[in-house]
Amino acid sequence: MKLIFFGDCMFGRNNNKFIQNPFKYVEHIIKTGDFIFFNLETTVSNPPLSNKFKEDKVFNYQSNGTQLLSLRKLTKKPIFVSSVNNHSLDYGVQGYQNTIDFLKSNNFLCNPKKRVEYKNIVFLNASDHCGCNNKKKWEKHILMIDYNNLDSIYQRIKNIKNNDNNSFIIFSIHWGSNWIKNEFPKKYINFGKKLIDYGVSIVFGHSAHHIIENPIIEYDNGIIICGLGDFVNDYAIKKNFDSDKALICIINKINKKLTYETIKVKRTFVEEGGSIPIIKKVQFK
Numbered sequence: 197m198k199l200i201f202f203g204d205c206m207f208g209r210n211n212n213k214f215i216q217n218p219f220k221y222v223e224h225i226i227k228t229g230d231f232i233f234f235n236l237e238t239t240v241s242n243p244p245l246s247n248k249f250k251e252d253k254v255f256n257y258q259s260n261g262t263q264l265l266s267l268r269k270l271t272k273k274p275i276f277v278s279s280v281n282n283h284s285l286d287y288g289v290q291g292y293q294n295t296i297d298f299l300k301s302n303n304f305l306c307n308p309k310k311r312v313e314y315k316n317i318v319f320l321n322a323s324d325h326c327g328c329n330n331k332k333k334w335e336k337h338i339l340m341i342d343y344n345n346l347d348s349i350y351q352r353i354k355n356i357k358n359n360d361n362n363s364f365i366i367f368s369i370h371w372g373s374n375w376i377k378n379e380f381p382k383k384y385i386n387f388g389k390k391l392i393d394y395g396v397s398i399v400f401g402h403s404a405h406h407i408i409e410n411p412i413i414e415y416d417n418g419i420i421i422c423g424l425g426d427f428v429n430d431y432a433i434k435k436n437f438d439s440d441k442a443l444i445c446i447i448n449k450i451n452k453k454l455t456y457e458t459i460k461v462k463r464t465f466v467e468e469g470g471s472i473p474i475i476k477k478v479q480f481k
Contacts, residue, residue, distance in 0.1 A: 197449040199366075200229035203402050203424040203442055204281075206237040206431075207259035208470065211244050214259070215468035217266035218428045222473050225444060225459060226270050231317065234427065235278040235370065235402045239291040240264065240298045249287040252329050256286040261298050263428070268302055274314055277306040278321040278400070280338045281370035284308060285328070292337055308338045311356070318356055321368035322349075325403075341369065343383060350394045357395035364449075367391050368400040372423070375437055380408050380422045392418035397454065398447060405429075406437040412445060412456060419454050421445055426463070429471050440464075442473060 208214035219226060226232060238257035239245075250256045268275065277299055285292045292308075299306045305314055312319040322339040334340060341349065356363050371384050388399040392415055399420040401408075408423035425442035433440045444459040461473035 197230050198228060199231045199233065199398070199447045199449065200226060201233045201400055201421060201424065201445040201447065202427040202473075204235045204237040204405075204426045205263075205428040206257055206283075206426070207263040207428065208238075208430055209255065209257050211258065211260070212430065213469040214263065214430070215466050215470045215472060216262050218263055218470055218472040219267055219270065220472075222444070222461065222475060223270050225475075226267070229271070229446070230273055232271065232273060232275040233278070233319075233366065233368070233400055234275075235281060235368065236264075236295075236299075237281055237283055237426075237429070239283065239285075239287045239295045241287065241291055241294040242298065245287045245291055245294070249290055251286055251288055253286060253327055255283075257283045258287055258291065261302075264298070264304070265302065268304065275304050276312065276314075276319045276366070277304045278368040278370070278402070279306045279308045280321040280323045280368070281403070282323060282325050282327040284323070284338050285326075285334055289337065316360075316362055316364050318363045318365045319368065320352075320365070323370035324372075325370070341371070343387065346387070346390070350390065353391060353394040353396055363395075365396045366398045366400060367396045368402070370403045371401050372403050374403070374405050375434070376404050376406075376408060376423075378409060380410065385413065385420065385422070388413070388420040388422075389415050392416055392420070405431060406434070406439040407441060407443055411443060412458070417452065417454070419447060419456055427461075427473055429463070430469070431471065440471070
């Protein structure tokens with residue numbers, strides 16, 4: 197079983213133009229996966245919602261979904277979408293609901309509050325921040341992590357394993373800040389390890405706009421992805437973080453054994469709009 201993970205995907209803000217198929221240079225890799233996983237860093241509404249729906253935030257992301265349709269056409273294999281992050285409610289509850297409706301109607305696997313089950317895979321997604329002024333509103337609709345109160349999360353994992361010990365659990369978590377110098381903070385790594393202790397097989401972390409130092413950790417019989425960098429966006433490049441570089445992580449599961457490999461990509465701005473991943477020989481730090 198081959199599982200392909202890539203990081204945050206954002207397809208424009210304020211309805212700016214954006215390339216319709218930002219995946220065109222990595223299609224051949226995506227097509228090899230039995231299961232695809234990524235973080236959707238935008239709301240989706242078609243037609244777009246007006247500015248009156250915007251939450252009071254610094255940045256509000258909205259896409260019409262064209263790019264997701266291009267991805268969906270690439271493969272008939274299951275695509276799991278992490279729809280929980282600090283942009284889930286950028287356009288309020290309506291934008292959030294539009295996003296979920298769009299994803300489900302186009303055969304993407306997602307559930308922002310509960311788990312997704314597909315065969316023996318159980319997928320959960322959560323965020324430890326919202327960048328919002330009304331955290332309670334977000335908590336009502338998405339799974340928010342409080343590092344001072346994690347028992348309910350661990351119990352949730354434990355219950356899944358107790359009901360079906362063969363469940364292969366993947367926990368997607370939008371964690372940490374946008375820019376992280378040096379090593380990933382131990383608080384997050386310890387949380388990832390604890391999730392594996394309770395029965396998670398893969399912790400899929402994302403949020404930072406660059407590749408985390410030591411981006412992937414093998415722990416016990418599981419794998420912790422700390423951060424693969426942004427896969428698709430329109431952000432200005434921070435050279436001191438090499439933020440135009442990213443990773444694709446391929447995890448192979450043979451029986452109960454997990455192994456991984458990474459593929460280096462570099463995002464390049466294209467005339468149609470957006471910064472998209474291209475595979476090339478790149479010098480990484």
